[in-house]
Amino acid sequence: MTGAPGFRPWAPRWWPGHLLVLVLLGVAVFLGAWQFDVGQDERDSAARDLTRSDPVALTSVLGPDDPFPGDRVGQPVTVAGTWVPDATVYVSRDAGYWVVTPLTVDGSDAALPVVRGVSDTPDAEPVSGTAEVAGWLQPTEGTGAVDDDPADDVLPQLRVADLVQRVDQDLFSGYVVATEPTAGLAAATLEQLPEAGRLTGARNFFYALEWWIFGAFAVFVWVRYLLDVRQDRARAAGSVGSEA
Template structure:
């Protein structure tokens, strides 16, 4: 039996190490997926210019982050986005570009609220201060049936930029507090976890656990063979 002590101790060490490393990789997998799916909407607002510049692509890691903007409303660039619901009612988003800083600076489209019908009197003017959630431009194969009106099917940068002389940020903001006479718009986009996010960590965890199981199997086979050999040796001739 003394011959079993060293192999058994070695097997226990290998299984423990493999189990611990597998658990470590599993935690890394879980943490990376949680980080990608994190909900930023409850964080304190930061200035939009701290998150992105007017020429920057949309920062995917900041999807849903609250941002603050101070600038000048561009009411001539206001438009509506159709097909938006509020408590089961069909309506529109009212979107107004807000120049970040002076009226000639690049602007960001701001969803200032939801309305059941078009109403030009609801468009804000003058200096604006907005806190809202950062969102990426929309875009699919939806077709604008009437390019001559102020209603579009999606909030696309390509549509918005035709209405103002300013450059536009590659993003839009959903105001947390609606403009006067409007209802709050619903936040559409939050991060989703990709299927293959941190998959390597999960595979490493499985690999370590398989190694630990293999070490335990080898130990079991060795012990079984040793005992069988002892029985043969101890049996009378």
């Protein structure tokens, strides 16, 4: 911006404008970061608050043909049914493998995937017969991870579409992480649960984005103004030179 004769963008006459833009940018960055943090806190709070609520019957919040209710992520539920034999899979996790066995829910022909616990290896004692399970309700995952070996029982994510091929009945649109593991397994702790729904805290994220865009726009307008001033002075200097 120093190409125009007599134009110095760092001259004292421009300092108030520079300062104003810096203040606006700082406020926008601060408020954007604050809104972003509020959104993150809302997501964390949504998951924590539901997991601490009283358990309810699974069928009161999710039916066999229902889409997963987005406001029920982490809801404690109770369910009774019969284990589906030879349908156990192992979902890879940072802390070992989730041991997942479908449970045919009493009163329906559909099965609910149940995370029975965590194993260090993709191997666990089989279960059979009837059971009553209490756990946290979760939506099936869709991380996009690729299964390197579709022929084995190890999955990169817990997704209904991957489990449908292994059972002869319909599956619920969610799964349950058991609060009490079956014999020989470690409990799946709260830290191992998936995060709250994707839309939780989305409004605060968009507010944050708006503030950051506002800050960038303020900088753009000021820089554009200075460029216009430089161009006007360059034209004026060129006109004077041509007349001379």
